[in-house]
Amino acid sequence: xxxxTDFVEIRxxxxxxxxLEVLKDINLTVRRGQxxxxxxxxxxxxxxxxxxxxxxxxxxxxxxxxxxxxVNKKLPHRQYEKHINAMRxxxxxxxxxxxxxxxxxxxxxxxxxxxxxxxxxxEEADALAREQLDKVGMLNxxxxxxxxxxxxxxxxxxxxxxxxxxxxLMLFDEATSALDPELVEExxxxxxxxxxxxxxxxxVTHEMDFAAxxxxxxLFMDKGVVVEEGPPEVLFRNPAKExxxxxxxxxxxxxx
Amino acid sequence: xxxxxxxxVYPFFLQAAWVTILLSVLTALLGLICGTLGAAARLSRFxxxxxxxxxYVSVFRGxxxxxxxxxxxxxxxxxxxxxxxxxxxxxxxGINAGAYMTETIRGAIIAIDKGQRExxxxxxxxxxxxxxxxxxxxxxxxxxxxxxxxxxxxxKATALVAAISVVELTYTAQRYIGSTYKPFxxxxxxxxxxxxxxxxxxxxxxxxxxRVQIT
Numbered sequence: 001x002x003x004x005t006d007f008v009e010i011r012x013x014x015x016x017x018x019x020l021e022v023l024k025d026i027n028l029t030v031r032r033g034q035x036x037x038x039x040x041x042x043x044x045x046x047x048x049x050x051x052x053x054x055x056x057x058x059x060x061x062x063x064x065x066x067x068x069x070x071v072n073k074k075l076p077h078r079q080y081e082k083h084i085n086a087m088r089x090x091x092x093x094x095x096x097x098x099x100x101x102x103x104x105x106x107x108x109x110x111x112x113x114x115x116x117x118x119x120x121x122x123e124e125a126d127a128l129a130r131e132q133l134d135k136v137g138m139l140n141x142x143x144x145x146x147x148x149x150x151x152x153x154x155x156x157x158x159x160x161x162x163x164x165x166x167x168x169l170m171l172f173d174e175a176t177s178a179l180d181p182e183l184v185e186e187x188x189x190x191x192x193x194x195x196x197x198x199x200x201x202x203x204v205t206h207e208m209d210f211a212a213x214x215x216x217x218x219l220f221m222d223k224g225v226v227v228e229e230g231p232p233e234v235l236f237r238n239p240a241k242e243x244x245x246x247x248x249x250x251x252x253x254x255x256x
Numbered sequence: 257x258x259x260x261x262x263x264x265v266y267p268f269f270l271q272a273a274w275v276t277i278l279l280s281v282l283t284a285l286l287g288l289i290c291g292t293l294g295a296a297a298r299l300s301r302f303x304x305x306x307x308x309x310x311x312y313v314s315v316f317r318g319x320x321x322x323x324x325x326x327x328x329x330x331x332x333x334x335x336x337x338x339x340x341x342x343x344x345x346x347x348x349x350g351i352n353a354g355a356y357m358t359e360t361i362r363g364a365i366i367a368i369d370k371g372q373r374e375x376x377x378x379x380x381x382x383x384x385x386x387x388x389x390x391x392x393x394x395x396x397x398x399x400x401x402x403x404x405x406x407x408x409x410x411x412k413a414t415a416l417v418a419a420i421s422v423v424e425l426t427y428t429a430q431r432y433i434g435s436t437y438k439p440f441x442x443x444x445x446x447x448x449x450x451x452x453x454x455x456x457x458x459x460x461x462x463x464x465x466x467r468v469q470i471t
Contacts, residue, residue, distance in 0.1 A: 085380045088380040099375035103394055112379075
Protein backbone atom coordinates (compact mmCIF):
# COMPACT_ATOMS: atom_id res chain seq x y z
CA UNK A 1 0.00 0.00 0.00
CA UNK A 2 1.35 3.38 -0.94
CA UNK A 3 0.40 6.68 0.64
CA UNK A 4 -1.69 7.48 -2.40
CA THR A 5 -4.00 4.50 -2.18
CA ASP A 6 -7.57 4.92 -1.13
CA PHE A 7 -7.64 4.04 2.51
CA VAL A 8 -11.33 3.87 3.17
CA GLU A 9 -13.49 2.99 0.24
CA ILE A 10 -17.26 2.77 0.31
CA ARG A 11 -18.84 1.39 -2.84
CA UNK A 12 -22.54 1.53 -3.57
CA UNK A 13 -23.48 1.52 0.11
CA UNK A 14 -27.14 0.78 0.56
CA UNK A 15 -29.07 0.40 3.79
CA UNK A 16 -32.74 -0.24 4.44
CA UNK A 17 -34.69 -0.61 7.64
CA UNK A 18 -37.66 -2.59 6.34
CA UNK A 19 -39.08 -0.52 3.51
CA LEU A 20 -37.28 2.64 4.59
CA GLU A 21 -34.15 3.21 2.55
CA VAL A 22 -31.76 5.32 4.62
CA LEU A 23 -28.66 5.02 2.44
CA LYS A 24 -28.97 5.02 -1.34
CA ASP A 25 -25.94 4.05 -3.37
CA ILE A 26 -23.30 5.99 -1.46
CA ASN A 27 -19.74 6.12 -2.73
CA LEU A 28 -16.94 7.61 -0.71
CA THR A 29 -13.19 7.34 -0.66
CA VAL A 30 -10.94 8.67 2.02
CA ARG A 31 -7.18 8.75 1.68
CA ARG A 32 -4.71 8.09 4.40
CA GLY A 33 -4.39 11.16 6.61
CA GLN A 34 -7.44 12.82 5.14
CA UNK A 35 -10.15 14.36 7.28
CA UNK A 36 -13.63 14.12 5.90
CA UNK A 37 -16.62 15.85 7.42
CA UNK A 38 -20.20 14.74 6.91
CA UNK A 39 -22.97 17.25 7.44
CA UNK A 40 -26.70 17.07 6.96
CA UNK A 41 -29.92 17.27 8.88
CA UNK A 42 -30.96 14.50 11.24
CA UNK A 43 -32.37 11.55 9.38
CA UNK A 44 -30.14 12.23 6.38
CA UNK A 45 -28.26 8.97 6.95
CA UNK A 46 -24.94 10.47 7.99
CA UNK A 47 -24.69 8.63 11.30
CA UNK A 48 -25.87 5.41 9.70
CA UNK A 49 -23.11 5.69 7.11
CA UNK A 50 -20.50 6.29 9.79
CA UNK A 51 -21.76 3.39 11.88
CA UNK A 52 -21.70 1.13 8.84
CA UNK A 53 -17.94 1.63 8.53
CA UNK A 54 -17.31 -0.48 11.61
CA UNK A 55 -20.41 -2.55 11.07
CA UNK A 56 -22.48 -1.26 13.99
CA UNK A 57 -25.27 -0.78 11.47
CA UNK A 58 -24.45 -3.37 8.80
CA UNK A 59 -25.18 -2.35 5.23
CA UNK A 60 -27.84 -4.19 3.25
CA UNK A 61 -25.89 -3.64 0.06
CA UNK A 62 -22.51 -2.46 -1.15
CA UNK A 63 -18.98 -2.81 0.12
CA UNK A 64 -16.75 -1.13 2.65
CA UNK A 65 -13.00 -1.46 2.37
CA UNK A 66 -10.42 -0.39 4.90
CA UNK A 67 -6.76 -0.39 3.99
CA UNK A 68 -7.21 -3.06 1.35
CA UNK A 69 -9.48 -5.36 3.36
CA UNK A 70 -13.20 -5.61 2.92
CA VAL A 71 -14.94 -4.88 6.24
CA ASN A 72 -18.35 -6.31 5.44
CA LYS A 73 -17.33 -9.43 3.56
CA LYS A 74 -19.57 -12.46 3.54
CA LEU A 75 -18.36 -15.09 5.98
CA PRO A 76 -19.97 -17.74 8.16
CA HIS A 77 -21.02 -16.30 11.52
CA ARG A 78 -18.04 -17.41 13.62
CA GLN A 79 -15.44 -16.36 11.09
CA TYR A 80 -17.24 -13.09 10.50
CA GLU A 81 -17.20 -12.29 14.23
CA LYS A 82 -13.45 -12.90 14.35
CA HIS A 83 -12.89 -10.85 11.24
CA ILE A 84 -15.04 -7.94 12.39
CA ASN A 85 -13.43 -7.85 15.83
CA ALA A 86 -10.04 -7.59 14.16
CA MET A 87 -11.30 -4.82 11.85
CA ARG A 88 -12.85 -2.87 14.70
CA UNK A 89 -9.58 -2.88 16.60
CA UNK A 90 -8.21 -0.72 13.81
CA UNK A 91 -11.05 1.79 13.90
CA UNK A 92 -11.66 4.10 16.84
CA UNK A 93 -15.14 5.43 17.39
CA UNK A 94 -16.34 8.36 19.46
CA UNK A 95 -20.03 8.65 20.26
CA UNK A 96 -22.33 11.57 20.90
CA UNK A 97 -23.13 10.27 24.38
CA UNK A 98 -19.55 9.22 25.18
CA UNK A 99 -20.52 5.70 26.24
CA UNK A 100 -17.74 5.55 28.79
CA UNK A 101 -17.90 2.51 31.02
CA UNK A 102 -19.31 3.93 34.28
CA UNK A 103 -17.94 1.14 36.47
CA UNK A 104 -14.37 1.83 35.41
CA UNK A 105 -12.06 4.75 36.14
CA UNK A 106 -10.60 6.80 33.30
CA UNK A 107 -7.50 4.63 33.50
CA UNK A 108 -9.52 1.41 33.31
CA UNK A 109 -11.62 2.73 30.47
CA UNK A 110 -8.46 3.33 28.49
CA UNK A 111 -6.61 0.12 29.38
CA UNK A 112 -9.40 -2.46 29.36
CA UNK A 113 -9.46 -3.22 25.65
CA UNK A 114 -5.66 -3.16 25.07
CA UNK A 115 -5.11 -5.44 28.08
CA UNK A 116 -7.81 -7.84 26.99
CA UNK A 117 -7.15 -7.88 23.26
CA UNK A 118 -3.46 -7.11 22.92
CA UNK A 119 -2.41 -8.95 26.06
CA UNK A 120 -0.17 -6.11 27.20
CA UNK A 121 1.14 -6.19 30.76
CA UNK A 122 -0.19 -4.01 33.55
CA GLU A 123 2.94 -1.83 33.40
CA GLU A 124 2.58 -1.31 29.67
CA ALA A 125 -1.11 -0.62 30.11
CA ASP A 126 -0.35 1.91 32.79
CA ALA A 127 2.14 3.72 30.60
CA LEU A 128 -0.40 3.64 27.78
CA ALA A 129 -3.14 5.11 29.96
CA ARG A 130 -0.84 7.92 31.10
CA GLU A 131 0.28 8.64 27.57
CA GLN A 132 -3.22 8.73 26.09
CA LEU A 133 -4.86 10.60 28.94
CA ASP A 134 -2.02 13.12 28.95
CA LYS A 135 -2.60 13.66 25.26
CA VAL A 136 -6.21 14.69 25.87
CA GLY A 137 -5.28 16.69 28.97
CA MET A 138 -6.90 14.28 31.40
CA LEU A 139 -3.89 12.83 33.17
CA ASN A 140 -4.86 14.59 36.40
CA UNK A 141 -8.20 12.75 36.37
CA UNK A 142 -6.75 9.31 35.68
CA UNK A 143 -8.41 7.66 38.68
CA UNK A 144 -11.75 9.43 38.40
CA UNK A 145 -14.94 7.64 37.50
CA UNK A 146 -16.97 8.99 34.56
CA UNK A 147 -19.67 10.25 36.95
CA UNK A 148 -17.07 12.57 38.48
CA UNK A 149 -16.24 14.19 35.14
CA UNK A 150 -17.89 16.93 33.08
CA UNK A 151 -19.24 16.15 29.61
CA UNK A 152 -16.18 17.57 27.88
CA UNK A 153 -13.88 15.62 30.16
CA UNK A 154 -15.84 12.42 29.52
CA UNK A 155 -15.55 12.90 25.79
CA UNK A 156 -11.81 13.48 26.05
CA UNK A 157 -11.43 10.25 28.04
CA UNK A 158 -13.55 8.50 25.40
CA UNK A 159 -11.18 9.76 22.71
CA UNK A 160 -8.21 8.52 24.74
CA UNK A 161 -9.90 5.15 25.10
CA UNK A 162 -10.31 4.89 21.32
CA UNK A 163 -6.73 6.06 20.68
CA UNK A 164 -5.30 3.49 23.08
CA UNK A 165 -6.08 0.78 20.53
CA UNK A 166 -3.78 2.65 18.08
CA UNK A 167 -6.46 2.86 15.39
CA UNK A 168 -5.73 3.62 11.75
CA LEU A 169 -8.97 5.51 11.43
CA MET A 170 -11.10 7.54 13.83
CA LEU A 171 -14.83 7.98 13.47
CA PHE A 172 -16.59 10.80 15.31
CA ASP A 173 -20.36 10.60 15.56
CA GLU A 174 -21.48 14.07 16.61
CA ALA A 175 -18.86 14.08 19.33
CA THR A 176 -19.77 17.53 20.63
CA SER A 177 -23.54 17.57 20.09
CA ALA A 178 -24.40 16.52 23.64
CA LEU A 179 -22.04 19.01 25.27
CA ASP A 180 -22.79 22.32 26.89
CA PRO A 181 -21.57 25.08 24.55
CA GLU A 182 -18.71 26.08 26.83
CA LEU A 183 -17.33 22.51 26.82
CA VAL A 184 -17.28 22.07 23.05
CA GLU A 185 -13.97 23.82 22.53
CA GLU A 186 -11.89 21.49 24.71
CA UNK A 187 -13.05 18.50 22.65
CA UNK A 188 -12.54 20.34 19.37
CA UNK A 189 -8.99 21.15 20.48
CA UNK A 190 -8.24 17.46 20.91
CA UNK A 191 -9.68 16.68 17.49
CA UNK A 192 -7.62 19.45 15.91
CA UNK A 193 -4.54 18.07 17.54
CA UNK A 194 -5.28 14.67 15.99
CA UNK A 195 -5.71 16.38 12.65
CA UNK A 196 -2.25 17.88 13.00
CA UNK A 197 -0.88 14.41 13.63
CA UNK A 198 -2.44 13.31 10.33
CA UNK A 199 -4.86 10.85 11.83
CA UNK A 200 -7.37 9.75 9.21
CA UNK A 201 -10.78 10.87 10.45
CA UNK A 202 -14.38 10.85 9.39
CA UNK A 203 -16.37 13.37 11.36
CA VAL A 204 -20.14 13.59 11.45
CA THR A 205 -20.92 17.00 12.84
CA HIS A 206 -23.41 19.84 13.16
CA GLU A 207 -20.69 22.38 13.66
CA MET A 208 -20.01 24.05 10.36
CA ASP A 209 -17.21 26.26 11.69
CA PHE A 210 -15.36 23.31 13.07
CA ALA A 211 -15.86 21.28 9.89
CA ALA A 212 -14.61 24.22 7.85
CA UNK A 213 -11.49 24.59 9.96
CA UNK A 214 -10.29 20.97 10.15
CA UNK A 215 -11.75 19.02 7.24
CA UNK A 216 -10.03 18.48 3.93
CA UNK A 217 -13.34 17.60 2.38
CA UNK A 218 -16.95 17.93 3.41
CA LEU A 219 -19.95 15.88 2.29
CA PHE A 220 -23.47 17.13 2.50
CA MET A 221 -25.98 14.32 2.84
CA ASP A 222 -29.73 14.50 2.50
CA LYS A 223 -32.33 11.71 2.42
CA GLY A 224 -29.74 8.97 2.09
CA VAL A 225 -27.68 10.41 -0.72
CA VAL A 226 -24.55 12.54 -0.94
CA VAL A 227 -25.92 15.70 -2.48
CA GLU A 228 -22.62 17.49 -2.80
CA GLU A 229 -19.05 17.17 -1.70
CA GLY A 230 -15.96 19.28 -1.93
CA PRO A 231 -13.37 21.25 -0.01
CA PRO A 232 -14.99 23.19 2.82
CA GLU A 233 -14.17 26.59 1.37
CA VAL A 234 -16.15 25.66 -1.76
CA LEU A 235 -18.99 23.73 -0.11
CA PHE A 236 -19.65 26.32 2.56
CA ARG A 237 -19.01 29.49 0.56
CA ASN A 238 -20.15 28.52 -2.85
CA PRO A 239 -22.32 25.40 -2.88
CA ALA A 240 -23.46 24.20 -6.29
CA LYS A 241 -26.73 22.59 -5.28
CA GLU A 242 -29.88 24.31 -4.11
CA UNK A 243 -30.44 21.71 -1.36
CA UNK A 244 -27.02 22.45 0.08
CA UNK A 245 -27.66 26.18 0.04
CA UNK A 246 -31.00 25.69 1.74
CA UNK A 247 -29.51 23.48 4.45
CA UNK A 248 -26.69 25.91 5.14
CA UNK A 249 -29.06 28.84 5.24
CA UNK A 250 -31.35 27.13 7.72
CA UNK A 251 -28.46 25.95 9.77
CA UNK A 252 -26.90 29.38 10.02
CA UNK A 253 -30.24 30.86 11.02
CA UNK A 254 -30.59 28.20 13.65
CA UNK A 255 -27.15 28.97 15.03
CA UNK A 256 -28.00 32.60 15.63
CA UNK B 257 -51.84 -15.45 75.23
CA UNK B 258 -49.79 -18.25 76.75
CA UNK B 259 -46.32 -16.71 76.95
CA UNK B 260 -45.03 -19.48 79.18
CA UNK B 261 -45.87 -22.08 76.56
CA UNK B 262 -44.23 -20.00 73.85
CA UNK B 263 -41.03 -19.80 75.84
CA UNK B 264 -41.15 -23.52 76.47
CA VAL B 265 -41.49 -24.56 72.82
CA TYR B 266 -39.31 -21.77 71.48
CA PRO B 267 -36.08 -23.85 71.27
CA PHE B 268 -37.82 -26.37 69.01
CA PHE B 269 -39.00 -23.58 66.76
CA LEU B 270 -35.48 -22.23 66.63
CA GLN B 271 -34.28 -25.59 65.40
CA ALA B 272 -36.98 -25.60 62.77
CA ALA B 273 -35.95 -22.07 61.77
CA TRP B 274 -32.53 -23.43 60.88
CA VAL B 275 -34.20 -25.86 58.51
CA THR B 276 -36.08 -22.94 56.95
CA ILE B 277 -32.81 -21.05 56.59
CA LEU B 278 -31.04 -24.02 55.02
CA LEU B 279 -33.99 -24.53 52.70
CA SER B 280 -33.89 -20.84 51.74
CA VAL B 281 -30.16 -20.83 51.07
CA LEU B 282 -30.28 -23.93 48.88
CA THR B 283 -33.39 -22.71 47.07
CA ALA B 284 -31.78 -19.32 46.48
CA LEU B 285 -28.64 -20.93 45.05
CA LEU B 286 -30.58 -23.23 42.76
CA GLY B 287 -32.82 -20.30 41.83
CA LEU B 288 -29.79 -18.20 40.90
CA ILE B 289 -28.44 -20.96 38.71
CA CYS B 290 -31.80 -21.49 36.99
CA GLY B 291 -32.32 -17.73 36.73
CA THR B 292 -28.93 -17.17 35.14
CA LEU B 293 -29.49 -19.96 32.63
CA GLY B 294 -33.03 -18.74 32.01
CA ALA B 295 -31.89 -15.17 31.39
CA ALA B 296 -29.07 -16.35 29.12
CA ALA B 297 -31.61 -18.38 27.15
CA ARG B 298 -34.06 -15.49 26.91
CA LEU B 299 -31.33 -13.18 25.62
CA SER B 300 -29.75 -15.73 23.30
CA ARG B 301 -29.38 -15.05 19.60
CA PHE B 302 -30.92 -18.46 18.95
CA UNK B 303 -34.70 -18.43 18.64
CA UNK B 304 -35.06 -21.95 20.05
CA UNK B 305 -33.32 -20.96 23.27
CA UNK B 306 -35.33 -17.76 23.54
CA UNK B 307 -38.51 -19.81 23.20
CA UNK B 308 -37.40 -22.32 25.83
CA UNK B 309 -36.50 -19.51 28.23
CA UNK B 310 -39.85 -17.82 27.73
CA UNK B 311 -41.68 -21.13 28.14
CA TYR B 312 -39.83 -21.84 31.40
CA VAL B 313 -40.84 -18.47 32.80
CA SER B 314 -44.48 -18.67 31.79
CA VAL B 315 -44.96 -22.24 33.01
CA PHE B 316 -43.39 -21.73 36.43
CA ARG B 317 -44.80 -18.27 37.05
CA GLY B 318 -48.14 -19.28 35.59
CA UNK B 319 -48.94 -22.10 38.01
CA UNK B 320 -49.06 -22.18 41.83
CA UNK B 321 -45.78 -23.18 43.45
CA UNK B 322 -47.77 -25.54 45.66
CA UNK B 323 -49.04 -27.46 42.61
CA UNK B 324 -45.47 -27.63 41.28
CA UNK B 325 -44.32 -29.10 44.60
CA UNK B 326 -47.17 -31.61 44.62
CA UNK B 327 -46.43 -32.72 41.06
CA UNK B 328 -42.77 -33.19 41.91
CA UNK B 329 -43.20 -34.87 45.29
CA UNK B 330 -46.43 -36.87 44.90
CA UNK B 331 -46.46 -37.24 41.13
CA UNK B 332 -42.72 -37.74 40.73
CA UNK B 333 -42.55 -41.42 41.78
CA UNK B 334 -45.10 -42.24 39.08
CA UNK B 335 -42.64 -41.12 36.42
CA UNK B 336 -39.56 -42.46 38.17
CA UNK B 337 -38.49 -39.39 40.17
CA UNK B 338 -37.85 -40.49 43.75
CA UNK B 339 -37.07 -37.58 46.06
CA UNK B 340 -37.38 -37.19 49.79
CA UNK B 341 -39.47 -34.27 50.98
CA UNK B 342 -36.53 -31.96 51.62
CA UNK B 343 -34.99 -32.63 48.20
CA UNK B 344 -38.33 -32.14 46.48
CA UNK B 345 -38.79 -28.90 48.42
CA UNK B 346 -35.43 -27.46 47.39
CA UNK B 347 -35.70 -28.54 43.77
CA UNK B 348 -39.33 -27.51 43.38
CA UNK B 349 -38.94 -24.11 45.02
CA GLY B 350 -35.56 -23.53 43.36
CA ILE B 351 -36.90 -24.05 39.86
CA ASN B 352 -39.88 -21.88 40.72
CA ALA B 353 -37.71 -19.07 42.12
CA GLY B 354 -35.47 -19.39 39.04
CA ALA B 355 -38.37 -18.38 36.82
CA TYR B 356 -38.80 -15.13 38.73
CA MET B 357 -35.05 -14.54 38.86
CA THR B 358 -34.83 -15.09 35.10
CA GLU B 359 -36.94 -12.01 34.62
CA THR B 360 -35.02 -10.03 37.24
CA ILE B 361 -31.66 -10.83 35.68
CA ARG B 362 -32.88 -10.28 32.15
CA GLY B 363 -34.44 -6.97 33.19
CA ALA B 364 -31.17 -5.74 34.66
CA ILE B 365 -29.22 -6.73 31.57
CA ILE B 366 -31.57 -5.06 29.09
CA ALA B 367 -31.63 -1.94 31.26
CA ILE B 368 -27.99 -1.26 30.37
CA ASP B 369 -27.79 1.37 27.65
CA LYS B 370 -27.08 -0.20 24.27
CA GLY B 371 -24.32 2.34 23.75
CA GLN B 372 -22.29 0.42 26.32
CA ARG B 373 -22.23 -2.70 24.21
CA GLU B 374 -21.57 -0.65 21.09
CA UNK B 375 -18.62 1.09 22.69
CA UNK B 376 -17.17 -2.25 23.77
CA UNK B 377 -17.71 -3.81 20.35
CA UNK B 378 -16.13 -0.87 18.50
CA UNK B 379 -12.98 -1.38 20.56
CA UNK B 380 -12.89 -4.90 19.14
CA UNK B 381 -14.34 -6.89 22.01
CA UNK B 382 -16.30 -10.00 21.07
CA UNK B 383 -19.94 -10.41 21.99
CA UNK B 384 -19.01 -12.43 25.04
CA UNK B 385 -16.13 -10.15 26.09
CA UNK B 386 -18.45 -7.14 25.90
CA UNK B 387 -20.98 -9.02 27.99
CA UNK B 388 -18.71 -10.02 30.83
CA UNK B 389 -16.43 -6.97 30.91
CA UNK B 390 -18.99 -4.23 30.34
CA UNK B 391 -22.61 -5.37 30.54
CA UNK B 392 -22.63 -7.86 33.41
CA UNK B 393 -20.63 -5.77 35.92
CA UNK B 394 -23.15 -2.97 35.47
CA UNK B 395 -26.19 -5.24 35.35
CA UNK B 396 -25.06 -7.06 38.49
CA UNK B 397 -25.28 -3.79 40.42
CA UNK B 398 -28.81 -3.23 39.15
CA UNK B 399 -29.81 -6.76 40.08
CA UNK B 400 -29.03 -6.65 43.78
CA UNK B 401 -32.22 -5.00 44.99
CA UNK B 402 -34.72 -6.85 42.78
CA UNK B 403 -32.99 -10.15 43.54
CA UNK B 404 -33.41 -9.19 47.18
CA UNK B 405 -37.14 -8.99 46.54
CA UNK B 406 -37.01 -12.46 44.94
CA UNK B 407 -35.15 -13.69 48.00
CA UNK B 408 -37.76 -12.24 50.32
CA UNK B 409 -40.55 -13.98 48.39
CA UNK B 410 -38.62 -17.21 48.28
CA UNK B 411 -38.06 -17.33 52.02
CA LYS B 412 -41.77 -16.94 52.60
CA ALA B 413 -42.51 -19.55 49.92
CA THR B 414 -40.53 -22.13 51.90
CA ALA B 415 -43.59 -22.34 54.17
CA LEU B 416 -45.26 -24.26 51.34
CA VAL B 417 -43.06 -27.30 51.83
CA ALA B 418 -44.90 -27.94 55.11
CA ALA B 419 -47.54 -29.36 52.79
CA ILE B 420 -45.14 -32.11 51.72
CA SER B 421 -44.13 -32.64 55.37
CA VAL B 422 -40.68 -31.05 55.47
CA VAL B 423 -40.08 -30.30 59.13
CA GLU B 424 -39.44 -26.58 58.86
CA LEU B 425 -41.00 -23.65 60.71
CA THR B 426 -44.56 -23.84 59.45
CA TYR B 427 -44.75 -27.62 59.76
CA THR B 428 -43.34 -27.40 63.28
CA ALA B 429 -45.97 -24.84 64.23
CA GLN B 430 -48.69 -27.13 62.91
CA ARG B 431 -47.25 -30.05 64.82
CA TYR B 432 -47.21 -28.17 68.11
CA ILE B 433 -50.77 -27.01 67.53
CA GLY B 434 -51.72 -30.68 67.38
CA SER B 435 -50.45 -31.26 70.89
CA THR B 436 -51.13 -27.85 72.51
CA TYR B 437 -54.31 -26.64 70.78
CA LYS B 438 -52.82 -23.12 70.77
CA PRO B 439 -52.75 -22.05 67.10
CA PHE B 440 -52.51 -18.35 67.95
CA UNK B 441 -49.31 -18.69 69.96
CA UNK B 442 -47.74 -21.29 67.67
CA UNK B 443 -48.32 -19.40 64.40
CA UNK B 444 -47.32 -16.14 66.06
CA UNK B 445 -44.02 -17.67 67.09
CA UNK B 446 -43.41 -19.02 63.61
CA UNK B 447 -44.33 -15.68 62.09
CA UNK B 448 -41.95 -13.87 64.41
CA UNK B 449 -39.08 -16.09 63.39
CA UNK B 450 -39.87 -15.61 59.68
CA UNK B 451 -39.82 -11.89 60.28
CA UNK B 452 -36.42 -12.01 61.91
CA UNK B 453 -34.98 -14.07 59.05
CA UNK B 454 -36.43 -11.71 56.48
CA UNK B 455 -35.35 -8.59 58.34
CA UNK B 456 -31.75 -9.78 58.60
CA UNK B 457 -31.72 -10.83 54.95
CA UNK B 458 -33.18 -7.49 53.91
CA UNK B 459 -30.47 -5.61 55.79
CA UNK B 460 -27.87 -7.83 54.17
CA UNK B 461 -29.23 -7.02 50.71
CA UNK B 462 -29.31 -3.30 51.47
CA UNK B 463 -25.72 -3.45 52.70
CA UNK B 464 -24.61 -5.32 49.57
CA UNK B 465 -26.47 -2.85 47.37
CA UNK B 466 -24.67 0.09 48.98
CA ARG B 467 -21.34 -1.67 48.68
CA VAL B 468 -21.53 -2.37 44.97
CA GLN B 469 -22.71 1.07 43.84
CA ILE B 470 -20.27 3.04 41.73
CA THR B 471 -19.02 6.14 43.53
